[in-house]
Amino acid sequence: xxxxxxxxxxxxxxxxxxxxxxxxxxxxxxxxxxxxxxxxxxxxxxxxxxxxxxxxxxxxxxxxxxxxxxxxxxxxxxxxxxxxxxxxxxxxxxxxxxxxxxxxxxxxxxxxxxxxxxxxxxxxxxxxxxxxxxxxxxxxxxxxxxxxxxxxxxxxxxxxxxxxxxxxxxxxxxxxxxxxxxxxxxxxxxxxxxxxxxxxxxxxxxxxxxxxxxxxxxxxxxxxxxxxxxxxxxxxxxxxxxxxxxxxxxxxxxxxxxxxxxxxxxxxxxxxxxxxxxxxxxxxxxxxxxxxxxxxxxxxxxxxxxxxxxxxxxxxxxxxxxxxxxxxxxxxxxxxxxxxxxx
Amino acid sequence: xxxxxxxxxxxxxxxxxxxxxxxxxxxxxxxxxxxxxxxxxxxxxxxxxxxxxxxxxxxxxxxxxxxxxxxxxxxxxxxxxxxxxxxxxxxxxxxxxxxxxxxxxxxxxxxxxxxxxxxxxxxxxxxxxxxxxxxxxxxxxxxxxxxxxxxxxxxxxxxxxxxxxxxxxxxxxxxxxxxxxxxxxxxxxxxxxxxxxxxxxxxxxxxxxxxxxxxxxxxxxxxxxxxxxxxxxxxxxxxxxxxxxxxxxxxxxxxxxxxxxxxxxxxxxxxxxxxxxxxxxxxxxxxxxxxxxxxxxxxxxxxxxxxxxxxxxxxxxxxxxxxxxxxxxxxxxxxxxxxxxxx
Numbered sequence: 103x104x105x106x107x108x109x110x111x112x113x114x115x116x117x118x119x120x121x122x123x124x125x126x127x128x129x130x131x132x133x134x135x136x137x138x139x140x141x142x143x144x145x146x147x148x149x150x151x152x153x154x155x156x157x158x159x160x161x162x163x164x165x166x167x168x169x170x171x172x173x174x175x176x177x178x179x180x181x182x183x184x185x186x187x188x189x190x191x192x193x194x195x196x197x198x199x200x201x202x203x204x205x206x207x208x209x210x211x212x213x214x215x216x217x218x219x220x221x222x223x224x225x226x227x228x229x230x231x232x233x234x235x236x237x238x239x240x241x242x243x244x245x246x247x248x249x250x251x252x253x254x255x256x257x258x259x260x261x262x263x264x265x266x267x268x269x270x271x272x273x274x275x276x277x278x279x280x281x282x283x284x285x286x287x288x289x290x291x292x293x294x295x296x297x298x299x300x301x302x303x304x305x306x307x308x309x310x311x312x313x314x315x316x317x318x319x320x321x322x323x324x325x326x327x328x329x330x331x332x333x334x335x336x337x338x339x340x341x342x343x344x345x346x347x348x349x350x351x352x353x354x355x356x357x358x359x360x361x362x363x364x365x366x367x368x369x370x371x372x373x374x375x376x377x378x379x380x381x382x383x384x385x386x387x388x389x390x391x392x393x394x395x396x397x398x399x400x401x402x403x404x405x406x407x408x409x410x411x412x413x414x415x416x417x418x419x420x421x422x423x424x425x426x427x428x429x430x431x432x433x434x435x436x437x438x439x440x441x442x443x444x445x
Numbered sequence: 446x447x448x449x450x451x452x453x454x455x456x457x458x459x460x461x462x463x464x465x466x467x468x469x470x471x472x473x474x475x476x477x478x479x480x481x482x483x484x485x486x487x488x489x490x491x492x493x494x495x496x497x498x499x500x501x502x503x504x505x506x507x508x509x510x511x512x513x514x515x516x517x518x519x520x521x522x523x524x525x526x527x528x529x530x531x532x533x534x535x536x537x538x539x540x541x542x543x544x545x546x547x548x549x550x551x552x553x554x555x556x557x558x559x560x561x562x563x564x565x566x567x568x569x570x571x572x573x574x575x576x577x578x579x580x581x582x583x584x585x586x587x588x589x590x591x592x593x594x595x596x597x598x599x600x601x602x603x604x605x606x607x608x609x610x611x612x613x614x615x616x617x618x619x620x621x622x623x624x625x626x627x628x629x630x631x632x633x634x635x636x637x638x639x640x641x642x643x644x645x646x647x648x649x650x651x652x653x654x655x656x657x658x659x660x661x662x663x664x665x666x667x668x669x670x671x672x673x674x675x676x677x678x679x680x681x682x683x684x685x686x687x688x689x690x691x692x693x694x695x696x697x698x699x700x701x702x703x704x705x706x707x708x709x710x711x712x713x714x715x716x717x718x719x720x721x722x723x724x725x726x727x728x729x730x731x732x733x734x735x736x737x738x739x740x741x742x743x744x745x746x747x748x749x750x751x752x753x754x755x756x757x758x759x760x761x762x763x764x765x766x767x768x769x770x771x772x773x774x775x776x777x778x779x780x781x782x783x784x785x786x787x788x
Contacts, residue, residue, distance in 0.1 A: 116565050116591055131568040131591035187530045194549045206537045206547065222459050225474040248459055248474035331733050360733045367735035390674050390703045391734050392710035 114155045123151035173203040174413045175224030175232035175249070177217065179210045184385035185402060189235050189254060192406025200414050205229055212297065214241050225249045230417025233409040239263060240299050250416050250423035252409045255402060257300025259427045266409040268432040270300050273398045274307025274352075276434050277380050280396075281350045282315045285442045286378065290323040290348030292337040292358050298329070304354050304382065323348045327358045334361025342369060342377075349378065349443035356381035356388050356397055363391055363439065374441035384435055393438035400432050457498045466494035516546040517756045518567030518575035518592070520560065522553045527728035528745060532578050532597060535749025545757050548572055555640065557584050568592045573760025576752040582606060583642050593759050593766035595752045598745060600643025602770045609752040611775040613643050616741045617650025617695075619777050620723050623739075624693045625658045628785045629721065633666040633691030635680040635701050641672070647697050647725065666691045670701045677704025685712060685720075692720065692786040699724035699731045699740055706734055706782065717784035727778055736781035743775050 116134075120127045125144060132140050133148040140148075151157070176193050178186055190206075197204040205227050207220045217238055224232055225248035232251050234242065239253030243260040253265035281289050291308050294301040309319055322344065325337035334353060338361055341351055353359035359381030366377050373379055373393055381388060384399035408428060415421035459477075463470045468487060475483050476491040483491075494500070519536050521529055533549075540547040548570050550563045560581055567575055568591035575594050577585065582596030586603040596608035624632050634651050637644035652662055665687065668680035677696060681704055684694055696702035702724030709720050716722055716736055724731060727742035751771060758764035 116568065117589075120589070127565075127568075127589050127591035128593070134569070184527075187527075187533075190530075190533060191551065194551050198550060203546075204549065206533075207541060208534065208537050218460075222470075225459065225470075226477070246460075246463075246470050248470035250471070357733065364733070364735040364737075387730060387733050390700065390707070390730050392707040394707075 114157045116157075118155055119148065119151045119157050122155060123147045171201065171203050172414055172417045173205055173227065173229045174410060174417060175221075175227070175229035176204060176206045177220055177224075177232060177234040177238040178206065178208055179235075179237075184387065185255075185383060186235070188385075188402035189406045192403040192408075193233060193410050195403075196407035196410035197414070200411070202410075202414050202417075209238075212237065212241075214245075217242060218245065218247075221247055221249065221251075231413040231423070233406070233413050235406075236298050236300065237295075239265065241297075250413075252412045252416070252423075254406050254409045255400065257294075257298055258303050260299075260425065262425050264412060264424055264426050264428070266405045266412070266428045266430065268398075268400045268405075268430050270303040271307040271310070273400075273432040273434075274304040274382070275311040276307075276432075277352055277382070277396075277398055278308045278311035279315070280434060280436070281352060281378060281380065281440065282311060282317070284350075284378065284440065286350040287317055288320070288323065288346070288348045288350070289317075290325070290341045290351040292325050292327045292334060292341070292351065292353040292362070294354035294358075295328040296326070300354065308352060327354060329355050329357065331357045331361045331364075334358030335365055338362040338365040342366065342371075347377070350380070350440070351377065352380045352382075354382055356383045356385045356395060359395055359397070359439075360387050360391050363393070363395070374439055375444065378440040378443070380440055384433075388435075389437070396437045396440040397435050398432050399435050401430055405430050457500045459500075461498055462491065462494045462500050465498060466490045514544065514546050515757055515760045516548055516570065516572045517753060517760060518564075518570070518572035519547060519549045520563055520567075520575060520577040520581040521549065521551055522578075522580075527730065528598075528726060529578070531728075531745035532749045535746040535751075536576060536753050538746075539750040539753035540757075543754070543757050545753075545760075552581075555580065555584075557588075560585060561588065561590075564590050564592065564594075574756040574766070576749070576756050578749075579641050579643065580638075582608065584640075593756075595755045595759070595766075597749050597752045598743065600637075600641050600646050603642075603768065605768050607755060607767055607769050607771070609748045609755070609771045609773065611741075611743045611748075611773050613646040614650040614653070616743075616775040616777075617647040617725070618654040619650075619775075620695055620725070620739075620741055621651045621654035622658070623777060623779070624695060624721060624723065624783065625654060625660070627693075627721065627783065629691075629693040630660055631663070631666065631689070631691045631693075632660075633668070633684045633694040635668050635670045635677060635684070635694065635696040635705070637697035637701075638671040639669070643697065651695060670697060672698050672700065674700045674704045674707075677701030678708055681705040681708040685709065685714075690720070693723070693783070694720065695723045695725075697725055699726045699728045699738060702738055702740070702782075703730050703734050706736070706738070717782055718787065721783040721786070723783055727776075731778075732780070739780045739783040740778050741775050742778050744773055748773050 120130045235254045239256050243263040256265045325340045327333040327337040362379045381395045381397040384397045388395040388397050416423050463473045578597045582599050586606040599608045668683045670676040670680040705722045724738045724740040727740045731738040731740050759766050
């Protein structure tokens with residue numbers, strides 16, 4: 103089927119060449135890429151059309167296709183979370199934009215040696231630098247790596263590793279202070295995985311805000327989660343079965359907050375009437391549950407793109423792999439899941 | 446920091462070489478990849494350690510790093526949906542496994558010419574084949590493309606393009622028949638974007654099941670959505686404001702079903718007591734909302750991996766790019782959002 107005229111005022115394309123040579127676009131591509139058997143006569147017809155039309159393949163693409171192109175690795179867990187989709191959106195767009203090859207390796211476990219094997223592989227594949235969200239950037243930050251790493255959304259600053267992040271501590275403090283400002287005094291908290299730096303820093307922010315409000319930390323309303331919805335269900339069960347329940351629960355991320363909302367519904371509780379719930383991340387789930395979550399927004403795609411920019415510059419030798427943290431602003435997003443406590 | 450002994454019984458690694466040469470792993474990597482300036486003396490020390498230890502870089506990685514490696518393109522929209530994360534999981538894992546380079550290009554619009562430009566770019570980057578979910582595989586299936594394409598989860602079989610899919614029509618029919626079996630007679634439907642083949646086939650399945658049950662199609666309870674949560678809200682608003690509401694709503698995908706659930710909550714309706722809701726896809730949102738969604742599961746990661754396998758074989762000349770559809774089984778997953786209608 104023809105794409106007639108779609109680039110009438112533009113440069114000669116692979117399609118124009120195909121039309122002139124009287125062959126398919128696939129044949130042109132095969133000739134240009136020295137692929138497969140193309141009959142000599144056909145090959146000559148294509149090359150003649152290329153010459154006549156002055157066809158120049160996209161130069162950025164050509165250089166990208168060469169072994170000399172800048173290559174950047176991305177280590178990720180990439181389950182089905184919105185967070186990791188956002189990391190990928192930023193990394194794919196920015197690497198395309200900069201003519202860098204993106205090499206993705208996926209790992210869902212916690213074994214640091216296995217992560218290091220993947221970093222070795224990235225180095226052997228010619229990656230000049232890599233970008234990595236938690237848990238990778240945190241687990242690998244003090245290791246001797248074969249290529250420089252840039253951390254994305256690490257829960258704290260990292261020694262010897264540049265990062266692109268928000269201030270998790272300040273963000274958690276802002277959310278807690280907001281709940282206090284609504285009149286809550288008994289605010290439960292669900293911590294992230296202790297292996298994640300955000301497990302510590304978000305909790306510290308919660309404690310700081312309570313301290314400033316003169317509210318004592320009550321460990322009976324602090325539950326341990328990981329980051330999954332299921333871990334949030336377990337933590338919510340613990341907090342909501344207390345004889346004296348919290349009037350608000352701040353979960354370390356949106357998935358765990360969604361679990362609190364789900365369990366509260368199941369128990370017949372009214373949100374936010376009987377219980378306020380807040381999350382962290384503003385992932386896609388935040389607006390798909392009812393009531394929609396009050397949460398902290400971090401611009402993950404933009405942060406991932408920024409990390410990719412750093413990594414490309416490091417790989418090109420235009421920037422040092424220092425240990426600077428580049429900060430993005432977070433945003434307290436107030437929706438329907440929070441309200442003053444019942445009198 | 447040392448990784449002492451982590452591979453004591455294993456092959457010599459980049460780390461062993463670094464230790465023997467008394468340099469960092471990054472220096473070894475730089476020497477092996479002919480990167481940057483390494484002092485001649487250091488370079489020699491590294492190469493001597495390589496010789497002494499008989500170090501062999503990962504051969505798959507080496508061949509991958511060369512310009513001759515098989516390259517497979519992936520066109521995707523990759524917003525923050527679970528569907529696209531799943532596509533990526535399958536594509537990344539399978540391409541790593543097969544030693545193929547994955548080249549991802551992202552586009553979120555509907556302009557076919559823009560999609561074709563990206564296919565040209567993939568061809569120029571040396572991709573020997575590409576995989577693509579909707580809308581790409583459907584919009585491009587009748588076009589003359591410079592490289593063969595394998596479709597993932599297309600809503601119907603495609604002419605001139607191999608696909609890996611479930612039978613959307615049969616799945617939608619099974620879900621509708623299940624709702625009928627619960628006793629529902631007034632079953633609303635929210636259609637997907639008419640530009641998607643699934644917009645047609647899932648609706649056809651719904652109609653077939655109603656016809657077999659002797660229930661007439663009532664267009665007043667069929668609403669048009671796209672695939673987004675927000676479009677689902679608009680459609681739900683239309684269906685739930687009818688003087689005589691449906692007792693069940695089957696939405697063309699999970700995000701739109703989640704929107705029906707959200708609006709019903711807001712209106713104070715009990716689900717599934719006053720309204721049953723069913724989705725399609727079994728994406729991550731399905732179990733994060735309350736009540737958890739009854740839906741159709743399609744194994745997207747496995748399907749994407751299968752499409753990648755086909756694409757690699759096509760690129761290697763080991764398989765023809767035919768127009769065969771490879772079918773995966775779907776599963777009717779019954780959860781909490783559906784029940785018999787109130788008497």
